[in-house]
Amino acid sequence: MISQTLAVLQQVTQAEIVTNREYSLEQAQALSIDSICTDTRKIKQGDCYLALKGQRFDGHDFCQQAIDAGAALLIVSQQQDIDIPQLVVADTRIALGQLGAHNKQLAQVKTIAVTGSAGKTTVKEMLAAICRQSGQTLATKGNFNNDIGAPLTLLELTETDEYAVIELGANHIGEIAYTVNLVKPDVALVNNVSAAHLEGFGSIAGVVQAKGEIYSGLSEHGRAIVNADLDCADDWLPVIGSRPQLRFSTEPFADVYLVDLQLNENLCAEFSWVYRGVEYPVSLNIPGIHNANNALAAISCALAIGIEPQDISDGLTQAQTVAGRVKPIRLGQLTVIDDSYNANQGSMQAAIDLLKHANAKRLFVMGDMGEMGDYAEDIHKQVGEYALNAQLDGFYVKGDWVKYAQPDNRYQFDSFDALNQTLIQQIDQFIADPQHNQKVVVLIKGSRSTGMDKLVDMLVAHYQSTNSVEDSAC
Incomplete structure (x- = not known):
């Protein structure tokens, strides 16, 4: 401060x-x-x-x-x-917002605001790594992205900061409109939209409206970063108005796009991004092909704030994931991917896609997706069908709603202890198979409220005694 x-x-x-x-x-x-x-x-x-x-x-x-x-x-x-x-x-909550906004005004930093249904924390971490190539950077810590966390983050700004990367979340309409008015960013992004917090938003249309509020906080000359691959991208044109836009896509019709996308042996994306006809190669250190899209979003924001292309690629190479968000933990022939921090339909399907590409026995453990309201049963069914169609080597569930995702009650669990023991038996069986001697990847995902991180801790603790544990870097 x-x-x-x-x-x-x-x-x-x-x-x-x-x-x-x-x-x-x-x-x-x-x-x-x-x-x-x-x-x-x-x-x-x-x-x-x-x-x-x-x-x-x-x-x-x-x-x-x-x-x-x-x-x-x-x-x-x-x-x-x-x-x-x-x-x-x-009202002390309002006072906190006023003080955060005032401190940000004094700091005079170049500011990027990020929201989205999934991947916003990953994009924030990517952007922080990129911005640090050019100057001192403050980024939102953890998930301090609501009407309390955002002003607390702004209060951390000092005279020596040059960049601020602020994550904004919401579970109801109007929340981002409030926080973005405190942040007043130079660049704003909606990373994506999917079925998340439907209890508060009411529908996907409500999610689109709420996320689009981030563009309302831009100044007249602020840059709106738009994911052109979203069906709802043009729905935000009224709120963006005459402000300049930078659009990104996986297809070559946008301002920024990617080519030559592939996964390396560690399931991390390698590709080239294209801007103004020039290709810039990059290799990510965060697993998942979907993170190429997150990288495109970060690249576009960084370009809009004025960072040089080489610094962007260098920063992306250094970006790392954080605990609970597609975090690989290696234990000999077993890799546990901790994706336990949060979940919605889009991020669940992205996790399944990641697991599907693993060259190993693939076990998926799913917890409930919270705050789905009246859509909960249908959305859990849809994710379950997606997982079953992926033809994984194991699909286990724990929670109230996930029974609709996995209809076979042999793979439904009421306790972490029982689920952990079943996983250990299956993992040991795969690893000990004399004909195959397989590697095993277990991906664990669920909404924060389901406490799936407890299962991660239990499974890792069991195998720590006999294996050296590494936080994987691809």
Whole structure:
């Protein structure tokens, strides 16, 4: 965060300054703040503590803890009986957004905003690796992509940052319209659209509308990056308006496209991307042919922000995946692909496509896809049919809705222990087969709420004792 006085914070949030007898108003206004924190466990001496309210917690209950940890200022919506200055606002969540937006304005960084139903975190990581080739870059950490995470990310910007890559997520219409107005990006992307968070959006049309809100935050001269392969691409033209566009595609009719796409032996994409008639070769270090599309999106954003083509290719080569998102873990002849962080129809099918190309025995473990609303049964059936048609060597499910994906109850499980034991037996059988001595790939995927990462941990822990474990780099 760029250092700001209490007086500036008060002006930004339109707050009331409350002091006690130990602080004059003038002394309080001159107080300098270098960090705003919403978690008392992370507060450092001299920080500002902002008390958020949630459905299951109230940050105001932890104000004294914040002071004990060294907080020099509180931002609250309920005045506290304390010995340090406080800014009293109507809504601390709104104040957080105002402060994040103000800090971003002070930082004056080149900013890219990314959303989409799938792959947005991968695109964000690719873009961060690319931008770091050209200058100091701040990127969204983890999934800090909602109306709290986005402003907290903006508050991390400093005077030395040159680029910001901000991921924006949503589970209801209007959420991205709010966060993108805080971010005010120079470049905005909708990576793709698929059946995700239908409980909040109501339909695919609702998803299209919500994701397209990201273009509304662009300035008049901001660049809209459009996936021309999407059927809904032109639905966003009204919100894009007269702003310049850069379109990408897997076919040679767009501004940026790819040629010579293939998978190497580690299931990572190799291809050349084409811009203004020039081909630029690149090899990814992230598994999955679908990540060539994610790379095209990142390439297009990087071009729009002004990064040189060679820096783009170099950055893509260095980009790595993160835990829970197509993360390969190698244990001798077994590879566990941890894709447990999230799931929707599009990302499930992409995972199946990845597994289908593996030169090994291929086991797919599927958990529920959350927030599908009235579409849940049909979507799980469709993904199940897709998996069965892929003719994998094993298809196992755990959850309430996945029974519609895998009709054979021999492969339906109620507990991780039972599923883990079945997987171990099958894996050991494949590996010990004297005729084949097979390698085995297990891909585990489900929505975060299903806790499929627990199964990843259990399976890896079992094989760690007898094998050296590597986080694979293709």
